[in-house]
Structure formats: structure tokens, C-alpha cells
Amino acid sequence: MAHRSDDYKASGSALKYSLIAEDSYSMGKPIILGFTLENLTNECFWILTWYTPLEGLKGRILKVTCRGKEILYNGLMVKRGGPELADYVRIGPKGSVSAKVDLSAAYSLPVSNECRVEFEGRIHDIVRDTNFVFIGRDEHHWIDIKGNAVAFRVVGPLRE
């Protein structure tokens, strides 16, 4: 296994994320949030999708609060082995990648005037395109990036 040169450590300001939500959702129905990761630079990066919405919900990566109370995550939490190429996604200069996650799969949201979702904003491995060498999980260097939180309403189920 080769070592990467150190310059892959892109700064946190190279990327930003956005969360997108509807104004309201129905309780018991899917609650689909959009997630977009944007490359703000003119470089090309490989991004490890682990523990980001780009791979779905496979960890406690979102903080969900309804009526001011944090909602318990009831999805799964994974301790990863070695990454595979498929675990990375390439983002070109000024490019972006998007994914959708269904919150209702891992959180039981109550009827609420305001539920708030935050992403902790951590990218666990980022590599400049020209530098891409596969390295073990233990050599990954995480960075924190900025983005927005979203808020929405959860309404009761409609009477049939």
C-alpha cells in the first residue's frame, strides 16, 4: 500500500454541503431530505462517502430535533473495514454530487411544528484527483465542512 503525499489535505473551505427539505411532511410517510455536496474549487476531488448522506443513513450523522427534543436515531451504526473504490465519489471542478435520504427509516418523528435537522459536516477522507492512492482507513484524515440546517413541519396523518 502506498502512502499519499501530504498535500491531499484539502481545507474545509474547499467544499460545502446543503440540506434540502420540504416545508412539511406527513407523519408515518417517508421524509425525504436532499443532500448536496459542492466543490467550491477548480480542482477535482475524490470524496469518501462513509458517514455522509451520500451513502444513505448508516450512522448517527444527523442531529434531529423536534419540539426542542433530540430524536433518537434507531438506524444502524457500522464499524468499517477497508474502503473500496465504490466508497468514493469523484467531484469535478465546481461540481457537485447529490443524494436523498429518508429520515423516517431511522427516526420516529412526532407531529411537530418544527423539526430541525443538522449534519455534522464531516468528510472522513478527501483526496485530490491527481493524488489518488488507495490507503487504509487508519490513514484517513477527516475535515469538517460548512453547510446549512433545515427545518420543517410534521403533520398528522390525513383521515382517509
Next chain:
Amino acid sequence: MDSEGLSVRIDFERPRYSKRALFKGEEGQKLRFTLTNESDTTLNVLKWHTPLIGFDSDMFRVKKGGEQAVYLGPIVKWGLPRPEDYLTLEPKASESVEFDLAEAYDIFEAGDYSVQYESSILDVGREEPEALAKMAADCNEYIPTSVSSNVAEFRLLDGKMPRQLKGVAFDSIAQMQKVSAKVPTYRNCTPEQQKLLEIALADAVKITLESKNILLNTVECARSEASRFTNWFGAYDGYRYDRVKSNFGSIWDALANKDIIFNAKCDPELCHAFAYVYPTNPYEIFLGNAFWRASLNGTDSQSGTIVHETSHFYIVVGTNDHVYGQSGCQQLATGNPAKTVSNADSHEYFAENNPERNMGADRGSIFVTSSGWREMPAGFQGSFNAALNGDGPFKGKCFFFKGVSYVRYDWNAERADPGYPRKIKDGWRNLPAGFQGSFSAAINGDGPFKGKCFFFKGDSYVRYDWNEDRADPDYPKKIKDGWNNLPAGFQRSFDDLINGSGPFAGKCYIFKGDSYVRYDWKADRADPGYPAKIIKNWRRLPAGFEGGFNAALEGDGKFSSKGYFFKGKSYIRYNWNGDCAESES
């Protein structure tokens, strides 16, 4: 049957610049096996004894130098082939599979290896699979075709523990620990997996118990230099330390006393992982391929993974995966230590303790008096007879006595006042004859005796009033007449005394040789049960200080939680709150 026309190729993924593939110790050796029909006719091949069916026999030669790696996989005795056991290969077509060589071979020593597939394809023919299977069943005998591949090379960059040895050596450990570990529930586990898990769980119990105990037993003075803690949880902080200690208590309790469930059936999408859990669903742990490849102990080991996963359950600790991997966790400990107490891998690595780090030295540090106490005049850089804090008008000062002279020191300025040493008889008024030097000890009164200080010499003492700045009349008196309940041998010639602070406030400690007596100011008597040996109750004393000191002094101002003990040209710092001798920091 036609055996001609088959070729086998094996390939490692390797860096472009390198002749051989490079692997790190624990990551396994991923190998691609490709079987090609070189002929112009369609062939049907029985997949047995090829990786296309998985490991069913010792089909590779894995060599390092002249040594051959031991095959640890299963040896399957097949029954009769069924049509579906055949692979149909069109002319020039290939079938390939990728697998981990380390799953079946004990590859542990760092170095250069060569690998070759060398086996027999049991049955190959142009006939349809059904016909071949029927023929094989009819004759109950195949004509095997020997096939060998190219030789592929790889380098193992670092060694790991041989799997075979582990199996043997840890059987006895598991035996010993059976009493403490409950038998887990196994779901979808083979008998081999159950055996491994039993050992791994016992080891997980062992390392969490060790973690819990070492956190409990490490005295406060050692914690700031406890690299095992600071490396994973950041610079020492009492709150964080207590959280981690309690976390390990919870993890240990879960592993030792709760019904752990191991489930070897993983979601196909997650099977390459070590393991996963639903934190709302204690105590079921799903195991993936990386777990089975991991070693029992060491970094990212089987037992460590069990600790990691168990910590995730909300009912246990409810940790998250803020970051993973050793370097990621170290980065977190430096940059955002508050998060480490809820990060699973930080706990795993503390418990695995690989590479080994310690919880600080067993003893405190010895400091040089002339560097710790600044601008002390010549002749006053050690070997004091006694030391004393000022009170009343002299609050904020302390005094060092030696022979007939003394030096005044300023706690705030942290230096000796200029114009010293002076003669004791010139600075301390009304001292009776014979009490103007060579004290053996000095102490400030507390409780009913606040505002006074006491000088000791031989079997006598003098009381001094700070506000009056003069010795009280009618002294010297005999120690045994003024100090009540002192045991025999403690009625004369103390080395020095010191007032307790923090949890020990209201008491003073009288030292003589390697023993001490505790005196209660309010009751005005020595506490029962003394003398005791210094070494017994004063923790982390450096070598040489267990046998006693020349002088002792309470800290003042910003140093008021400390006590200082002087001996020769050295001194130590005692932390009253932690009840231990401090280390340099």
C-alpha cells in the same frame, strides 16, 4: 474428456510502479482468480477445488523463501456433483472471482511472498453439465486435470500474529475467563465462529475490565502525563476522565453481565464491514467479513470491535462514530477532545492499547530547589532546617530557616526578598536564649491556634504571635506538655510539620524519619492510630522521599493546594486534592 484448453491466471491489484503488490499486516491479501477457456469449443468445468466455489481445499502454494504458509481453511469432502456445480465457459470466455488469500492461509510474517494456484480441476468436458454430472455419478470417479497458474508476488509490509498460534494460546486464557464472561447467544454462526467469538468476548471483557481498573487506580497526579489517556481523550481534564471511567464501567458491565448476541448473518451491503449494531437494540452485534479477518487483539481487533460496538448501545454509553481510525482519533483528541468521550473508536483504542502506552509514572518528580525557588541566596539552596508560611502582617511570605539564619520568600513575586539571609535573632523578636537558631521544625497554628506559629528544637518548643510579631512569654515548653497524645518517640526532634489542605484541612502532620503522626488542631491532640509509615499513606513519593524530609511547607496564594517537602537540594510537590506527589508539568 478433454482437459486441454483451460488456463488460470491470478493477479493482485498492485501499484503501477511496483513489481509486486504491497499489503499491510491486517488488511488481508485480495487476489483475483481468472479461469479462461482458451479453446474454440464451449467447455463445462466443475468449480470444485477452485476459488470459484470458495475455499474447499489447499489449492494455492503460498511461499515465503522456502517456507510454505499453512492452509487454515476447510477441506471439503464433496458428494456427487450436481449440474449447477459446473460452470459453462464459451470459447475464449473467462470467469473470475476476487477473494482474500489471508482468509485461508496463515500469512503473518513480513516479507516477500509468491503465490501460485496449483490444483486439479476435477471434471471438464464439452458435454452439457447434466450429462457430465450423470457420468460422474455413474462412474463415481473423475479424471482430474492438473492446472497451475502464473506465479504472483506480494510483499507483506508488517507482520501480525499467526492465527494458528492464537487459536492454541488463547484457548487457555478463554478457559480462565469463562467464569467472568457469560455465554453469548449465537445467531447464524458456524461452530468455528462460535469458538472464535467465545474467545473474543472473553478478551473484550478482559480489556474493558483492565481499562476500567486502570482509570480507577491512576492517581490524579499521574493523569496529566498518562499518555494512554491523553492520546485518545486529549489533555487531562477531570470531568472527561470521569466520563471515560464511567463509560468503561458500563461497557464492562454489559459485556460481563448482559446477554450479548452475535449474529454472523450480515446485510450483503454491509458484509465488508467489521461489524454493525442498531443502538436501540442491545445487545445484538452483527459481524462482517473484516471482523473474521481481524486478529483477536491489537489494533482494530476482534475483541476491540466488540468493545466498540457495545459502546454504541444507548443503554450502555450511546457513543457515536465521530471519527474512526487511530490517526483520526488522535486528531480528535487534539482538536476536539470533548467529542472523544462519545466516540466509539477512541474507547476501542484505549482498551486495545496498541502500541502500548502507560498511565503515567508510578512516582512523582523530584525538583531542584535552586530552580524551583528563585533568587535564593548562596547557602540557602537546600538543606533547610525548617520552613514556615507567614501570617498576619506577613501573609504572602514564607521563611526558610537554616542554622542561625533565615531567608524570606515572596509567594506572589515567586522569588526570595532581597536583603537576606538575616540572623534569626535580628528578625524574630523575644525568642528565648537557646531558641535563636537551629530549629528542627516550624508550623503555623490552625483552628484555636490561628495567628500563632511554633518553633521546635530538641524536646522543646516556643510559640510566636504573628500580629504582635514576638514570641509569647513563658516559653520554651516541653513538647510533651503542650502537644497532647503524641506517641513515644514523637515527643522530640521532629524533622518538620505541615498543615493539611483540601480534604486534609484542620490537621497537621508531624514527620520524623520514615514515620508521621497526624495532629488535630481543634481537638488539640494527636489522632489515634499513629505513628504510621510515610510510604503507606503518602502516594507516589519519589525514591528517597519515602524515608523522610528535612523541611515541609504549605503552598500559598495560587499554590495553596500544594505541599512542599524539602530534602537536601531537592524538593517535591504534594497535591492535597489528588493526595499524591505531582509530576513535572
